[in-house]
Amino acid sequence: MADDETRALDAKGHRARLRARLLADPEGLLDHELLEYLLALAIPRQDTKPLAKRLLERFGHLPGIFSADPAVLAQVDGIGETSVAAIRIAHATAIRLVRARARAAPVLSNWQALSDYLHADMAHDMVERFRVLHLNTRNMLVRDEVMAHGTIDQAAVHVREVIKRALDFGSAALILVHNHPSGDPSPSRADIEITRAIIAAAKPLDIAVHDHLIVGLNGQVSLRAKGLI
Numbered sequence: 001m002a003d004d005e006t007r008a009l010d011a012k013g014h015r016a017r018l019r020a021r022l023l024a025d026p027e028g029l030l031d032h033e034l035l036e037y038l039l040a041l042a043i044p045r046q047d048t049k050p051l052a053k054r055l056l057e058r059f060g061h062l063p064g065i066f067s068a069d070p071a072v073l074a075q076v077d078g079i080g081e082t083s084v085a086a087i088r089i090a091h092a093t094a095i096r097l098v099r100a101r102a103r104a105a106p107v108l109s110n111w112q113a114l115s116d117y118l119h120a121d122m123a124h125d126m127v128e129r130f131r132v133l134h135l136n137t138r139n140m141l142v143r144d145e146v147m148a149h150g151t152i153d154q155a156a157v158h159v160r161e162v163i164k165r166a167l168d169f170g171s172a173a174l175i176l177v178h179n180h181p182s183g184d185p186s187p188s189r190a191d192i193e194i195t196r197a198i199i200a201a202a203k204p205l206d207i208a209v210h211d212h213l214i215v216g217l218n219g220q221v222s223l224r225a226k227g228l229i
Contacts, residue, residue, distance in 0.1 A: 042086035066091035134171040176212040185216035
């Protein structure tokens with residue numbers, strides 16, 4: 001039997017074993033094995049273990065890979081458009097799962113689910129994003145809107161636009177959220193000032209601002225819990 005045929009059979013057998021382990025006990029797979037099998041679905045005729053290990057070496061861990069910008073992913077040797085799409089759809093599916101849990105109950109009594117969702121979606125971002133969570137009178141999440149994308153260390157936030165969107169959606173309350181790409185969620189003076197400006201603008205309209213959460217790789221900070229608002 002030719003060497004190419006032998007390698008093809010070995011690869012087929014290896015993937016079959018990975019598939020069996022995945023179906024029986026997904027928690028038992030190592031990170032590179034999960035990624036290897038995902039990539040194998042996108043690149044069926046290639047040994048994807050080396051590629052999985054290159055990605056982990058480049059980004060450090062699975063969350064870093066799944067939240068990476070597509071253009072940055074494409075810079076890794078061996079990654080094409082189909083592989084990028086596979087990684088992005090896995091990430092999008094995971095985010096929708098944790099978001100559904102956050103939407104399942106009033107936010108103020110379901111805080112851990114909200115925290116998990118925000119961490120999964122924002123903690124590994126390399127660019128700052130400012131988002132507003134819009135709540136109804138029952139404190140159910142009805143809208144989750146990214147209002148600004150920033151540079152590596154800032155996002156342009158306009159108070160008037162935040163209030164306008166709250167009125168458009170008939171929001172009873174808001175939770176402000178943004179991430180710190182540095183990983184340190186400690187609030188800056190600018191973070192505190194923009195929060196207080198939005199609270200002041202929302203108050204005459206009977207729109208409550210419950211909190212401003214800052215998300216970083218090293219954790220989350222609540223401005224309300226810190227006594228800053």
